[in-house]
Amino acid sequence: MTGSWQLGTDNWSNSEFSREVAVPTAFYVGDWNYAGVQRGCPMGVKDMHLRFWMPERIAARHAFTFTGRVVAQGAGNYATLTNELGYVKDQWPFSVHLNGVQKFTTGGLKNGTAYALAVDPGELKPGWNVITHRNDVTGGGCWLCWDFHRLNLVPIPSGTMVILR
Numbered sequence: 116m117t118g119s120w121q122l123g124t125d126n127w128s129n130s131e132f133s134r135e136v137a138v139p140t141a142f143y144v145g146d147w148n149y150a151g152v153q154r155g156c157p158m159g160v161k162d163m164h165l166r167f168w169m170p171e172r173i174a175a176r177h178a179f180t181f182t183g184r185v186v187a188q189g190a191g192n193y194a195t196l197t198n199e200l201g202y203v204k205d206q207w208p209f210s211v212h213l214n215g216v217q218k219f220t221t222g223g224l225k226n227g228t229a230y231a232l233a234v235d236p237g238e239l240k241p242g243w244n245v246i247t248h249r250n251d252v253t254g255g256g257c258w259l260c261w262d263f264h265r266l267n268l269v270p271i272p273s274g275t276m277v278i279l280r
């Protein structure tokens with residue numbers, strides 16, 4: 116359906132994406148070459164930007180759901196992150212932003228946890244939009260990766276609607 120897209124395969128793996136340092140931090144949806152998407156956000160590349168075009172009439176009238184799944188996390192300095200800074204091992208804080216506005220934040224999710232964000236009609240801009248994933252750990256060394264990224268248009272019926280009881 117026009118307006119909806121998915122990057123990556125829902126397969127509990129980040130292998131279809133690329134190392135963060137090997138690709139630009141911004142991916143333009145429509146390329147469909149998943150190898151152009153960075154697999155995650157390490158401390159050295161804290162932000163990942165997914166840019167996509169939305170036609171005006173769809174952005175104004177439709178709601179969306181944005182879904183992702185954290186699939187792999189790790190660190191090179193667990194002692195510092197867990198003992199000194201108090202993080203839970205392999206559950207690193209991250210946030211998701213829509214056009215610069217934070218839509219979702221977490222203190223950490225277990226690997227394999229999916230999340231879904233509601234996007235209201237009019238919340239997407241006509242034209243280019245950007246969804247940013249950000250590694251929010253302070254104090255370096257950790258990384259987190261995603262399985263897939265999906266934007267689903269929530270269909271609304273046209274014409275007259277009859278409520279059946």
Ligand SMILES: [Ca+2]
Nearest residue numbers: 124126128262
């Ligand atoms: Ca995948």
